[in-house]
Amino acid sequence: MLAELGLPAFCVPEALDGFGLRVDVAASAAAELGAALHASPFAGLTASAHLLAHCAGNPQAEQVLAGVLAGERVCAFGYLGAGDQVARLVDGAPDADALVLLNRARGEFLLLEDPADWTADSRRHGFDLTRGCADVTPAAGRGHLLRPSPEAARRAVDLYELLLAADAVGGVRRMLDRTITYAGQRRTFGKPIGGYQAVQHRLAEHTVRARGMALLVTEAARLLSAEPTAADAARQARRCVATASLSVSSGAPHLLHDLLQLTGAIGFTWEYGLHYYERRAHQDARLAANPRHAQRSLAEVEGWTDGS
Amino acid sequence: MAADLTADTELTAGGPGGAGADVDAYRQRVRAFIAERGLPMDREGVRVPESAAQERQIRDWLRALYEAGYLGAGWPVEWGGQAGHLPVHDLVVMEELIRGDAYRPLDQVMLAAHAVIAFGSDEQKRALLPRIRAGEHIWCQLFSEPGAGSDLAALRTRAEPDAAGETFTVTGQKIWSTDAQWSDMGLLLARTDPTAERHAGITAFVVPMDLPGIDVRPIREMTGHAEFCEVFLDGLQLGRQHVLGEVNGGWKVVTSGLASERAFVGANAIQLERLFQDLVALARTARLPDGTPALAHEDIQAKLAAALTRVEEVRLIVRDTVERILVEAEHPSDGPVAKLAYTETNVALSELALEIIASAVSIDDDGAQVADRWQHNFLWGRALTISGGASEIMRGLIGRQLLGLPRA
Incomplete structure (x- = not known):
C-alpha cells in the first residue's frame, strides 16, 4: 500500500522513477505514519531506497530497489555491531525480505537480499507494540558489499535518523491534540480540567515545545532536500539533523509521559492507547541510539570536541 | 512520478x-x-x-x-x-x-510614535514626531501601577476632568517606567470615567515630563542598576491638547500600539544565538579543578547541546511567526508563543552559564568579561519573563487563544 502512494520513492532520483530528494515530503509522511501508528519501517525503507539508488551498476541493488518501488519488497535498515557482526535493533526486520546494514567501523554497507541469508531474533524487542523489530545475524559470507558515494551514504544515515524523529513528532502532535480536546471536555469540581492553570499552563508549554520540535524537523528536511554538497551546507544540514533528533528524542518521550499525567487515570488504561505512542516514541529514539548519538554529533559538528 | x-x-x-x-x-x-x-x-x-x-x-x-x-x-x-x-x-x-x-x-517606547501617528491630531503630530526623529524627545510609558501590571486594565490613576471637560487633574502612581528619569515625554494611561466598564473609562495622554506634579523616582533593581522608575502624579494638570485619541478611548490606543512593533519579536532570536555563542566562549575559558576547560567535558557538552536545541527551536518558532506577521497572517497566540519561548530559554541559558561559572575554579582572562556579563544576564533575564506580560499570562493566552481552553 505504501508503494502505491509512492512513499518509498521520496528520496530516489527521478531518473530511477522516484521523486528526487524530497526529504520534506518524506518527513511529512513519516509524521503521518507516526500519528497513525503505522507498522511499516518507513524510515529504514526510505534510507535504504536512497542508498540503493546511489549504487550505480550494482545489479543486486538495482533489483532490490525495483522491488521496493513496486511495493513487492520491504527493505529494512540497520547497523552492524562492531565486534560480533550482529545488527541489533533492526526496525521491520521480522517482515523484511531485504536488509541494508551499515558497518560503521569499516564504512561499508552490506546488502542481504535473501531472507535465508540471515536469522532474526525479535524476542528482546517487544516494547513497541506497533512495529516489529529484531536483532539480525547475517550468515557468514553472505550478502553483497555496496559502494555508494560517500554523500549518499551520509545522507542515508541522516535520513534514517531524521525520519525517526519525524515519526515521533507525528505521535506527539496527535496525542497533544487529543489531550487538549480531552482537557476541554472532562470536568471536575464544576469545570473542565483544562480550565485549571496547573493543567492549562502545561499544555501551553507542551504546545510551544511540540511546535519547536516540528519546526526543527521541517528545517532539517528542507536543508537535506537541498542536496547539500558544499562542505558548509552539508555541515549545516548535519547540524540541523542532529539538533532535530536531539530535541525530539529527549523531548518527545518526556512530553508524552506528561500527557499521561494530564489525562489522569483514563490515560493509564490499555484501551485509551496513549501507551502505544509512548512505546513508539521511545523506540524511535532507541533505533538511532538517541539522544546520546545526536548529542555527540552536535558536539562534533560544533567543534567542541577539538580540544581547542 | x-x-x-x-x-x-x-x-x-x-x-x-x-x-x-x-x-x-x-x-x-x-x-x-x-x-x-x-x-x-x-x-x-x-x-x-x-x-x-x-x-x-x-x-x-x-x-x-x-x-x-x-x-x-x-x-x-x-x-x-x-x-x-x-x-x-x-x-x-x-x-x-x-x-x-x-x-x-526600546520597543515599548517606539510604540509612542506609532500611537501618535495612529491617534494624534495634526497639531500633535507636528509637535511630536519631528522631535522624536531629531533625538530631542525620549519617551517613556506611564502604564503599569503597583496594582496593575499584567492586568493593565485594573489601573487606578485618575485623570479627573473639570466640569467643561477641558482640563484634567491627574492623581496616582505609576511604576516600572523604563527611562522615565531622563525622558522628555510620557505616554500616560489614566482613568477618566471610573463608572464605565474598566476598559472603557481609560484615556491616553501625551505628557511633557517636566510639568509640575510629576515626581520621578528611580528604583534600584537587583542588578544594581536603576532602569525602572516610580512616577508619582500629584495634581498634574493636563488639557485637551494632551489627550491622545478620544477621551475614554485609551484602551484602543494602547492595544494598537502594542501590536505595532510585533515583528520585532523576531529580533530576539538573534539575541539568543549570540548569547549561545557567549555560553560556548564561557565554557572554553572556564577551567575546572583539573585545569581543563569546561568545554572539554562530555557532561558540559551534553548540556550545551540541549541548550542549543532550545535556541534553535526558538529561532525557528520566531522565524515562523515573523513570516506570518509579514504577510499579515499571524494568529493572536503567535506573539505569546514567541515571547514565552524566547524569554524562558534566555533564563535557561543564563542558569547554565552560572552552573559553568560555579563549577570552574578559574576563568581565563579573556573570558572574565563574558562571565561578568552572564552573571548580570542571570539577574536581568527575569525582567523579561515578568515584563510585557509575565510567562504565566502568556501561558494563559496560549491556553485560551490557541488551545481553546476555558479561562483559568
Whole structure:
C-alpha cells in the first residue's frame, strides 16, 4: 500500500522513477505514519531506497530497489555491531525480505537480499507494540558489499535518523491534540480540567515545545532536500539533523509521559492507547541510539570536541 | 512520478517576506552603518545614561538612525517615512542592532510614535514626531501601577476632568517606567470615567515630563542598576491638547500600539544565538579543578547541546511567526508563543552559564568579561519573563487563544 502512494520513492532520483530528494515530503509522511501508528519501517525503507539508488551498476541493488518501488519488497535498515557482526535493533526486520546494514567501523554497507541469508531474533524487542523489530545475524559470507558515494551514504544515515524523529513528532502532535480536546471536555469540581492553570499552563508549554520540535524537523528536511554538497551546507544540514533528533528524542518521550499525567487515570488504561505512542516514541529514539548519538554529533559538528 | 509534489514545499524559502537578495543587501548596509557608527551597549537592559555626555551620544545615535532611514522608515511619508518601505527592513535593523551590540530604542517606547501617528491630531503630530526623529524627545510609558501590571486594565490613576471637560487633574502612581528619569515625554494611561466598564473609562495622554506634579523616582533593581522608575502624579494638570485619541478611548490606543512593533519579536532570536555563542566562549575559558576547560567535558557538552536545541527551536518558532506577521497572517497566540519561548530559554541559558561559572575554579582572562556579563544576564533575564506580560499570562493566552481552553 505504501508503494502505491509512492512513499518509498521520496528520496530516489527521478531518473530511477522516484521523486528526487524530497526529504520534506518524506518527513511529512513519516509524521503521518507516526500519528497513525503505522507498522511499516518507513524510515529504514526510505534510507535504504536512497542508498540503493546511489549504487550505480550494482545489479543486486538495482533489483532490490525495483522491488521496493513496486511495493513487492520491504527493505529494512540497520547497523552492524562492531565486534560480533550482529545488527541489533533492526526496525521491520521480522517482515523484511531485504536488509541494508551499515558497518560503521569499516564504512561499508552490506546488502542481504535473501531472507535465508540471515536469522532474526525479535524476542528482546517487544516494547513497541506497533512495529516489529529484531536483532539480525547475517550468515557468514553472505550478502553483497555496496559502494555508494560517500554523500549518499551520509545522507542515508541522516535520513534514517531524521525520519525517526519525524515519526515521533507525528505521535506527539496527535496525542497533544487529543489531550487538549480531552482537557476541554472532562470536568471536575464544576469545570473542565483544562480550565485549571496547573493543567492549562502545561499544555501551553507542551504546545510551544511540540511546535519547536516540528519546526526543527521541517528545517532539517528542507536543508537535506537541498542536496547539500558544499562542505558548509552539508555541515549545516548535519547540524540541523542532529539538533532535530536531539530535541525530539529527549523531548518527545518526556512530553508524552506528561500527557499521561494530564489525562489522569483514563490515560493509564490499555484501551485509551496513549501507551502505544509512548512505546513508539521511545523506540524511535532507541533505533538511532538517541539522544546520546545526536548529542555527540552536535558536539562534533560544533567543534567542541577539538580540544581547542 | 515526479511532478505532483511541488505545491506545498516552498514554505520557508527566501526567508521572511520572501524578498531574498534585496533584504540581504539591505542587511549588509545596515550592518556596515552600525559597525561604523553604532553606540555600544555593554549590558543587556542597561540603558540609562550615566553622564550628560553619554546622554548626548544616545540622542545623536538615535537621530542618526532616523536620518539614515533605519528607524521610522515605516512612518507616513509626510512625517519622514519612506515610500516603498518594507516591514521586513524594520526587523533587519533591529536584528543588526542586537547583533552589533548597539544601543537600540526600546520597543515599548517606539510604540509612542506609532500611537501618535495612529491617534494624534495634526497639531500633535507636528509637535511630536519631528522631535522624536531629531533625538530631542525620549519617551517613556506611564502604564503599569503597583496594582496593575499584567492586568493593565485594573489601573487606578485618575485623570479627573473639570466640569467643561477641558482640563484634567491627574492623581496616582505609576511604576516600572523604563527611562522615565531622563525622558522628555510620557505616554500616560489614566482613568477618566471610573463608572464605565474598566476598559472603557481609560484615556491616553501625551505628557511633557517636566510639568509640575510629576515626581520621578528611580528604583534600584537587583542588578544594581536603576532602569525602572516610580512616577508619582500629584495634581498634574493636563488639557485637551494632551489627550491622545478620544477621551475614554485609551484602551484602543494602547492595544494598537502594542501590536505595532510585533515583528520585532523576531529580533530576539538573534539575541539568543549570540548569547549561545557567549555560553560556548564561557565554557572554553572556564577551567575546572583539573585545569581543563569546561568545554572539554562530555557532561558540559551534553548540556550545551540541549541548550542549543532550545535556541534553535526558538529561532525557528520566531522565524515562523515573523513570516506570518509579514504577510499579515499571524494568529493572536503567535506573539505569546514567541515571547514565552524566547524569554524562558534566555533564563535557561543564563542558569547554565552560572552552573559553568560555579563549577570552574578559574576563568581565563579573556573570558572574565563574558562571565561578568552572564552573571548580570542571570539577574536581568527575569525582567523579561515578568515584563510585557509575565510567562504565566502568556501561558494563559496560549491556553485560551490557541488551545481553546476555558479561562483559568
